[in-house]
Amino acid sequence: MSLQASNRPTESEAQVDLLESFRALYRIRHFERLVKREFEQGNIPGFTHLYLGQEAVAVAACAHLDERDYLVSNHRGHGHALARGCDLVAIFAEILGRAGGLCKGKGGSMHLADAVRGFLGCNGIVGAGAPLAVGAALTAKRRGEGGVSVAFLGDGASNEGVVFESLNLAVVLRLPVVFLFENNQYGEATPARYAVGAESIAERAAGFGLKATRFDGTDYLTAHATLGEIIHYVRESGAPACVEADVVRFEGHYVGDSQRYRSKRDVAAAQAERDPVARLEQLILERGVGEADALAAVRAAVEKEVEGAYLTARRQPFPEPAELFRDIYATDVGGPILPRGRSLGQGEVVP
Amino acid sequence: MKSIREVINEVLHAEMARDEAIVVLGEDVAGGMTTEGAGGFGGAFGFYSGLYERFGSERVIDCPISEASFVGAAVGAAMTGLRPVIDLQFFDFMTVCYDQLANQMAKLRYMTGGQFKLPLVMISLVGAGLRAGAQHSQSLHPPVVALPGLKVVTAADAYDAKGLLSAAIRDDDPVIFLLHKTLLEEKAEVPEEDYQIPFGEARFLAEGDDVTVVATLAMRRKAEAACARLAAEAGIAADLIDPRTLSPLDVEAIAESVEVTGRLLIVDESTPCCGIAQEIASAVAQHCFEWLRAPIRVLSTPFTPVPFSPALEDLYLPTERQIENSVRALLADESASVLR
Ligand SMILES: Cc1ncc(C[n+]2csc(CCOP(=O)(O)OP(=O)(O)O)c2C)c(N)n1
Ligand SMILES: [Mg+2]
Secondary structure, X not given: OOOOOOOOOOXXXXXXXXXXXXXXXXXXXXXXXXXXXXXXXXOOOOOOOOOOOOXXXXXXXXXXXXXXXXXXXXXXXXXXXXXXXXXHHHHHXXXXXXXXXXXXXXXXXXXXXXXXXXXXXXXXXXXXXXXXXXXXXXXXXXXXXXXXXXXXXXXXXXXXXXXXXXHHHHHHOOOOEEEEEEEOOEEOOXXXXXXXXXXXHHHHHHXXXXXXXXXXXXXXXXXXXXXXXXXXXHHHHOOOEEXXXXXXXXXXXXXXOOOOOOOHHHHHHHHHHOOHHHHHHHHHHHOXXXXXXXXXXXXXXXXXXHHHHHHHHHOOOOOOHHHHHOOOOOOOOOOEOOHHHOOOOOOOOXX | OXXXXXXXXXXXXXXHHHOOOEEEEEOOOOOOOOOOOOOOOOOXXXXXXXXXXXXXXXXXXXXXXXXXXXXXXXXXXXXXXXXXEEEEEEHHHHHHHHHHHHHHHOOHHHHXXXXXXXXXXXXXXXXXXXXXXXXXXOOOOHHHHOOOOOEEEEEOOHHHHHHHHHHHHHOOOOEEEEEEOOOOOOEEOOOOOOXXXXXXXXXXXXXXXXXXXXXXXXXXXXXXXXXXXXXXXXXOOEXXXXXXXXXXEOHHHHHHHHHHHOOEEEEOOOOOOOOHHHHHHHHHHHHOHHHOOOOOEEEOOOOOOOOOOHHHHHHHOOOHHHHHHHXXXXXXXXXXXXXX
16 A cells, blocks of 8 residues: 555546545535534534544545435544535534534434435444445345445444444345445544454455455545445445545544543654645645645635534524424324323423 | 234235335345245244245345344335335344344434434234243333334234234334234234224223223233123123333323223233333323322233243243232222222
8 A cells, every 4th residue: 555646647536626625625624623623612512523634535435426325424424424515504503403403403413414415324323324324225226226325434333243244234135335444543542453353444344255445545536546446336236345444533532532542643643644635735736736825725715614604503593492302203103192281201390 | 813923914915015115124034045945934923924925035135143234224224215124033132233223213313303214114022921931032112112213013913913013014103013922823803904003092902990901912812811701700890901002102091091990900021120011000100190099000020031941931921810810909909099
C-alpha cells in the first residue's frame, strides 16, 4: 500500500472533480470542528463522536451511490449523513434535539436517518447496522434495479458476533451488500491491533467467502477508486464484498475523551501526514486543478454555509410535548389500554 | 374443524398470494436447500409447508442458524418495503436476537421520527408441557410486552390464530405472534372466509357475574375447562377473558368485568415476577381499587426454571384443579368487602 498518490491522473481519476470532492470533505471537516466547539461550550446535548480524519471514506463511497441504494451508519455517522446529501440544517437540528431535525429531534447525534435518501440511520448499537444492511440488500435484490446497500462499520464492530453472522448470511443469500469497515485503529480506547485477532479485518472477512480488499482511506483518490471498483463489483455481480479503509481517528472516541491511552506524538504525526483533507488540498495544488485562492474560496464558502446552517438550526423550537407519544406505532397503539382514558405511568402525575 | 397449525399454514398461503412483498425468513422454512428434497420441510412445525414450492426461494428464504442476522435483516427489509414473516421456532431463542427486537425493531420508527414503517411478523412458540426442558419451554412474552414499539399477539385456538395472524401480517408495525406449543393440534370451528381480528380487543369465552378470570394461551384452555366445571358443579358464573393481544392489552375490558364481579383471578404461564399477570393486577389495583371485594389473585408458574422431569414439570404448571380452587377461594374471600 502506497501512501503517496501518483502525480499523474489515471483514466478513472480524470472523472473525479477534485475541487467538488474537496468541498464535500471540507464540509464534513468544518461541520465536525463546529460540533466539537459547540459541544465543549455545552450547547449540544448528549454523546457525540466525531468523524474527523475519516472524511474521505464517506465522500468516496457516496460518490458511487445513487437513489437505488441504501446506507446504514454507526455511532460515528455525521460524515456519512453529510456525504449522502442529507440536509445540513436538518442534521444540525437533529443533533440539537430540535423539531425540524431529520428525525424530529427524537434520534440525536447517534441516530441520524433520512428515509428519502435510503439512509437507514446511524445506530447506537455497535455492529447492529450489518444485518440491517443485509435486509436492505434483500429488498434491493427483489426490486431488481441494481441497487446495493452499504454498511459503515468500525474496526471494533468487526468483532461483533452479529457482524460475523451477517457476513455469512450475505454470502449464503448472495446479496448486494458492501461491508465497509473504517479501521480508525481504535474501538473506544482499545487498539484494533489488540482486539482484531486476525492480520486484518478484510483478510478475516475473506474467510467468509467474500471479495475483500484494504486501502488507504486517507487518500481520496485511492478511496474513490477502490470503493468505485468494489461497489461496481457488488452492483454487477449481486454478491457481497468487504472493504477495510485504514484511517486515523483524529480526536478522542467521543468529545471529551482525554485519550490517555494514546500518545500525543502519534496523533500529531498522523494529523500531519495522514490528513485526508490536507492530502487532497495538496493534490489539487500539485495537479494544478486549482490555485491556493480557489481552495481558500471553497473553504470560506463552506464555513459560511455550515455556520449559517447551525445558527438556523439553533433558532428552531424544541419538539412540542405531544411528540413524546408520536411515531411509536404506524397504526393504533400498543401497551395497556386503560379504563376511562387513563394512561400508563401518567395516571396520577400532575405536571 | 381445523388445527392451529393448519390455519397458520393456510393464512400464510393466502397472504403470500395476496401480497408479493411478503417474504418468509427463518431456519428450515423450506428445508433441504441445495438437495433434491428442497422445500420438503416447511419449518420445524410445518407452518410453512408448501410455501417454498409455491412461491420459490426468492420469497421463502432458508437462513443459516444465525438469528441475530436474519432477524436484523428482516428489520432492514421491512424498513425498505418488504413485509417479512420471521420464523423463530422457539421463543426461548429471542435471547440471541434481543438486540434486534429491543433496540432495532421496537425503536427504529420512533428514533427516526416516524420515517420508517416496520411491517413484520415474528412467529414463535412459547410454553411448557412437552418435557422440552428449561431452554425450550419458557414463556418469555413479558420482555417483549415491555417494549414500546412492538405489538405482541397470542392465539390459543384456531379461530383466533387465523384472524390474528392475518391481521398481524397486514399490520404496518412489528408484531410478535406467539403460539403455545401444546396447542398446535387443537381443533376449532373456523370460518372459511378471510377475516381479521383487531388488536386490543379481549375475547370473552364465558360470561358471568361472580368472578373475572383472565387467562392466556394454554392457561386459557385450562381455565375454559375449569370454568365449565365450576358452572356445572357449583353454579359459579365467571367472565372468562382471553386478552389475546398482550400489547395492546385490553385492560379496559377486564376493568369493566371487575366492576361487576369485584373479583379477579389472572392465570399466565410466565414466571411470577414482572409478568403479564402482574401487569394486569397492577393496572386493576391502580385504576379499579374501589370495585374489588377481594384481593386480586395471580396463578402462575413458580419462580423456578422449567424442569424436565415429567413429575416436576407437572408440578410446575398450573392445573385446572388449581384454577378451580383459586376461583373458589376468591369467592370465599370477603377481606376487601369493607372497602365497598
Ligand atoms: C453493542 C455495543 N457495545 C458497546 C458499545 C459502546 N461503544 C460505543 S462506540 C464503541 C467503539 C466502537 O468502535 P469501532 O467500531 O471501531 O468504531 P469507532 O468508534 O472507532 O468509529 C463502543 C465499544 C455500544 N454502543 N454497543
Ligand atoms: Mg474504531
